[in-house]
Amino acid sequence: MIATFGGGCFWCTEVIFQHTKGVKEVLPGYMGGQRENPTYEQVCSGATGHVEVIQIDFDESQVSFQDLLEVFFKTHDPTTLNRQGADVGTQYRSVVFYHDDKQKQEAEAFIQALEEAKVYDSPIVTAVEPAVTFWEAEDYHHDYFNQNPQNQFCQVVIAPKLQKFLKLYQQ
Template structure:
């Protein structure tokens, strides 16, 4: 089964979701914009309309879409519009791109549940949108954190998210 999630920088989301059992493949890329075949540099301008996403192919016998949503909402801030920490712009928005009506319904129910429970102090701004064309990111983005753990952004931003995931889901 396929899932596509935008939760800020795809280096962070990829590094977190790679640690889940039941992931077959995981690719960073772009979705939700109006420019065909966007480049990273173009997406970073915010002018293409794309979000940085991860596209996950997962084994439903080991992992449910709800499991993915639980990790997604515990490892990024769904209450900040077009921003994750110091990463600012529409490309860093929080969005769930659903691939079927079951995913759409599950995402909307999950968000409604988090809201009803008052899990976050501010309103959730995560959009739930139909999946569109997925553009795979340039090769150097794949496994970015695994290949660049000492890069300053990875040390300051990615590693704390991975640590948060490990603490919440060990």
Template sequence: MRAISYIILTLVLSINMNGQKRATATFGGGCFWCTEAFFDALDGVDKVESGYSGGEGANPTYKEVCSGLTGHAEVVQITYDPEKVSFVDLLEVFFATHNPTTLNRQGADVGTQYRSVVFYHNEAQKKETEFVIQSLEKEKIFKDPIVTEVSAFDTFYKAEDYHQDYFANNPRQPYCNAVINPKMEKFKKLFSEKLKK
């Protein structure tokens, strides 16, 4: 009886009040402050959390991840409504808002923690990611080959509280002002129809 109750509770928790299921996506596209800001602006996205995935050791700190010794990537974990925004839509934003052709680097940020990576949660996400990458390569959207890692999701460790909603809380911080603000302006123009009202 307890097992059945647990299953029912799990199903209820995975469905919102409108009966819509939620899905999860996990992307690493350089500094998570920047990546979080883009996805947080998308219609159909309920929650975006900054954190770490793809490394060794539990509950790594920001300092440990920045050392490069744990192998974790800075990532964002996205909870979204597939009825409003598809996984392919999320991939479109992902590939349009970072450089997937630079290995372990995004601009001045260098290290394995800044690698381009999609941690897929199921086979459908894996296939869609591989298809999108193949399409981008075929159409030669980027001058250089895409080096985005496509790996099975294992564990997500939420980053320290001060990293959450960083851009929203610190828009005038030097990095945000110099790096994120210009990217955000381009992003809003490019994806104006897909943003939250």
């Protein structure tokens, strides 16, 4: 089964889902824009309309789409429009790209439940949109955190986020 999420920089989201039981593969890429086969530089310019996403191949017998939604919403800020931390632009917007009607319904119900429970102080701005063509990111983006542990961004931004996730989801 496939899930696709945009929750800011794909370097940050990729490593979280790599540590999620039942996830077989996580690929960074781009979705939702107008240009075919966009490059990282083009997407970062904000001109293509693409979102940095991760596409997750998961085993439904080990982890549900609902479980993945829970991880997604606990590991990024779904209340900031076109922004995650210092990353600003439409390419960093919060979005669930659904692959079938069931995923759409589950994502919408999940967001509604979060809103009703007032989990966040601000309204959730996460979009729920149909999945379109997934453009896989360049090779150097794959497994970025694990390949570049000494990178300052990895140490300052991603490592603390990963540690928080691992503490929260010890299983």
